[in-house]
Amino acid sequence: MTQRFRATAVVLDIEGTTSATRHVTDVLYPYSRRRFARLLTERWDEPEVRAAVEQVRELLDEPEADARRVERALGAWLDEDRKVTPLKSLQGIIWAEGFARGDLTAHFYPDVVPVLRRWHARGARLYVYSSGSVSAQRSWFGHTPQGDLRPLVSGFFDTRTAGPKTASASYRAITAATGVPPAATLFLSDRASELDAAREAGWLTGALTRPEEPHGASDRTAHPAARSFTDIDLDLELAEGTV
Structure with a gap:
């Protein structure tokens, strides 16, 4: 089932969301x-x-x-x-x-990169928020089989620059840094506790429920669920007037 969101910015978790936990x-x-x-x-x-x-x-x-x-x-x-x-x-x-x-290469699920490129081409602002350090995030997105993906990303956040991922204050800090209204910001993650915190901060939330992931089979009825990025549709035009 396709999940549709009125959002101009998407904040991405990495492990279990864009990429396989087992690779990490x-x-x-x-x-x-x-x-x-x-x-x-x-x-x-x-x-x-x-x-x-x-x-x-x-x-x-x-x-x-x-x-x-x-x-x-x-x-x-x-x-x-x-x-x-x-x-x-x-x-x-x-x-x-x-x-x-060249010892390491990042992993992305096959559905992720084409969708990120499409969203970016349409004008969506993409951000990354992971427990891994900003340095690690930049290395991850910079060294992939699909090439350097860092030009797609407008900013990177970690627990040092934003705060714990289960605290709503962290998402408010990211809102202050990006300038994107909470109601026009979509957070994608495989962890319910993180999604709960983002929703408390006024963000839109989408749960990635990949069956091969350790958290992918959990019941997340409180958040719209998608098994892959191809099940997510951004309505950028409707989101432009969101305040």
């Missing part, structure tokens, strides 16, 4: 795990790494935690699939280098 957990996570120790040992004093380390220490309540202790904490959070900002920041550094070297 089976390819990207192990790649970062193998490289945490070297990153922390060789680049400990770099500002971005140092800032993430300090955040890890704060979360552990261990101000003197050394590189080995930080690595163990990162590994434990990875095992738990915790959406922890310093973990995502350090992964972003590692993944950006992996994409640049």
Whole structure:
């Protein structure tokens, strides 16, 4: 069933929505795990790494935690699939280098890229909001089998720049940054808790219920559901007057 939305902007989740969760957990996570120790040992004093380390220490309540202790904490959070900002920041550094070297390539479901290109050509503004760092998001969209998709995207947001994805205040922060009215902003995600928060902020919401995804079979009767991007129709003309 096609879901129709009056929206001029679409904010995209990545994992489970545009892209397969298994590609992240089976390819990207192990790649970062193998490289945490070297990153922390060789680049400990770099500002971005140092800032993430300090955040890890704060979360552990261990101000003197050394590189080995930080690595163990990162590994434990990875095992738990915790959406922890310093973990995502350090992964972003590692993944950006992996994409640049050609070690990594992003995954998008076949239905996604043609629809994004069509929406962009029609004038829709596309944004990304993911728990992965902005650096990781840019690497992901920049290194795909379909080419560099970053020109399609007007902006990237993560938990550091916007806030937690289950907090309505995060979506209000994105509204303030984009200037697009909440009622003309559509958020697409596979997670009900995120969609609930976006709706509370006044956004339109669409649930991706891909059967192969771990959250894709959940009951989301509170949000219009689509199994692929081809089941989503944007009514840009009607949305132009939305306030």
